[in-house]
Amino acid sequence: MSGAECESDMDCSGSDCGDAGYEDYYSTQPWDGEIDNDINFDKQKQDPEYAVYECLRVDEVERLLNENVEFLTTNLQITPSLAKLFLHAHEWDLQDILLKYQDNTSNIMIDSKIILSHSVDPLFNMKFLKGNLCSVCFLTFPTERFSTLNCGHSFCNDCWCAYFETQILQGVSTGIRCMANSCSILAPEDFVLSLLIKPIMRERYQQFVFRDYVKSHPQLRFCPGPNCQIVIRSKELRSKRVICSICKTVFCFRCGMDYHAPTDCDTIKKWLTKCADDSETANYISAHTKDCPKCHICIEKNGGCNHMQCYNCKHDFCWMCLGDWKTHGSEYYECSRYKENPNIAHESVHAQAREALKKYLHYYERWENHSKSLKLEEQTLEEIKLRIQKKVMNASGTWIDWQHLFEAASLLARCRYTLQYTYPYAYYMEAGPRKELFEYQQAQLEAEIENLSWKIERAETTDRGDLENQMDIAEKRRITLLKDFLEV
Template identity: 35%
Template structure:
């Protein structure tokens, strides 16, 4: 059973949005009109929206909080059908069109359309995963007329591909059973421990009377101590579970859970079942563990590996972690996985080095080797290509004639050419640094914002006692803080994305969106630094800015995701 789905969440919030939607929309429209004039006016106009919210204050404070959320969703809602592909660069105009139509958009509200950057997914708890496995095992067991233990082994063998298993099984039952490591007579012999007289264990060479022994149907019999030790090592040290073979030499029979339960202590069977669960999730392409530390949930998402160049499947776990289903890294929308990988690699290799290179070195005008001048005169001889040149003007040394050690030859042709070439290679470095610095800055700021978030909790408590607001009423701080985190995460990746983006008309829109979001984020971020006693008075403004940030983020993500899906972006690297 799904624990939570994105769709459901949207459903519930939309429902509550309907209650307050009409007056709010009118006001949004008004503020929108003002927005177009200038940015400062836009800010002045923005508080208009939440005034409806505050006027609702007489109502249940719970509703009040909900409407904050719903107004955010409303923003998403409206942008869902905004068409950026048409080529208009003014986003706000599009929004206004949308507003006009908003009054008769009830049908759309009832069935919210998924945004381009959203994917469908489900979050499963360990219990869900277990029951999922059990259902499948029971289903197939019934069909194949095999006990569930054997069916489980068969299913694990085919990596939970039911269709393939059934097909192969029907095709050649014996071969399938053998391949999966099952004997044929699993039905008859329940596993049991026996004492055999005159038996010598091949592993420990013990042969005392009363020695307890065990063997699966393959009849490779060993004493239970050795069997236990063997299984313990496989499970504990090697982390194996689904594919533990009989300890007999060359035997491919797979140990089943029933035999295992008989032989090893409880804590080990727990671990065994845990590992089985892990292989189940690992074996299925549509399932992934949440990468957050200590998180026990798994997420199911239908996005295939081959589609990752067209979509960035960000999913949200129950534990609040947002991660990319494609590569399990933290949410990196709008940047596709391949570019993220490239970017991270590049940054690891390059960033600091590039900075240093830019500041301290020049390239040989002939072979482009990077050279650091650590002393001596301006007469350089490249160690690689033996080219002799002047460090000052980068021109050929031979042209310097008698003016050695005193370069005054800036107008010389060879020098100008060399400097041009150099400038070009520097330019690519500068370009990278431009994007890297912004990327790193948002990463850093997000970290700082996180610190602030921890302080926020204290501020919220303080605010309660000083302004007499209730706990629910101060939630806007948390909402703002979370919005900030989310937006910075997005912004950060827009810069990695932009680095690989080849310029065309779409990139103009993209950069506008990026700029808008950045401005919104910085505005909101600034408010956090205000002293606590002012915060109560800023509540309305803050809520408004939070909403605005989230809306800008949705607009940006929707635009990039749509273009990614339609492959209208051009990249200056191949998406591989």
């Protein structure tokens, strides 16, 4: 099963923009099986988030892996088990294996832990096998009840079986080694299966082997969705946004975490670890209420938009910095920017620590706030649905007339998601002209997003053309920022 065959959802211009619902933003993916590299390159230039991948079921992945195995068995005249050991040890790189095999067969056998580079200590088997004594259970058996790996270490079949069961219960499968002390030879699949008796153990072994194969394959990733069986395949290992066609989980193909553009995989990991470590310090921020900066009435934020208007005194202000909203629309919008203390190097250690915390909290507050806004805007979407229903019932327009509100909401979610992930990026950026440019673009994006959110929440009083214009501006800001700063 391949991903949905639909147009890139980024091909937005004017009123065509955001032709998908909120859910669909992450689910519609441009997929084209054998797309030309040129076309690929073109789309990449237009849309920095463009990704090519497919969603595979378990049986499709098995077929794909088996094709590789068959290729090696026919080309090298080896058993499937041996082919699998080569493939697993060489990240499924067929060309690499062929070259190495032709170049020096025994070297690749040693590297893949199939044979030893030296012959086995002759004393080992002489000591025990003379009396048909198994050195693990100390029992004697007829010779045919013993099995031996390529290394020459021989043990009784019962011990091999018990050993495999213990290993499998610990989650080991492709990594099962010979039982002899410090012998690194791996037990091939056919060897394990010839000695494992219990059907449940055989089944579990095969499941674990499959899991290991997918994990060792650079083009394959398990969908991280709960209980999801889908495997995503992409030919390039990049931090691209992928969406599981079954459970709809969105994640970064490279690291498997939530998608995080424009921040890269290492940085987002660092950031999330930091946030988890510092959660106690940052906890106080999670309060949902603030006082109006003008009339000091207590306000609970129940929408995603950060452009607040006090219901009491009608003062317009920014929820983040509590500054007057009037200064936010302009070029001098500086709410997103953190102003570092230029003399910090000369301050005391204590002051520097306080400054470091202040800086972190600045970015954390904004990161957390946009994450909350995203959730609140999901509620707004529900309200929009009700509002549309009411309008249709009152015969003020048809269902189709109001569809653009859904498009606006999905575009808003996409923009705010990117905005949220600009904060960890900015936190780890070094001061300089590039950071200034980034923060300028971030501020512009933020301003347009809040404008859009404001307009969507009040959709009855704004006209459609105005809203669509705002959608276009916000998406253009987002794409501009990604084009300049997203490195995949």
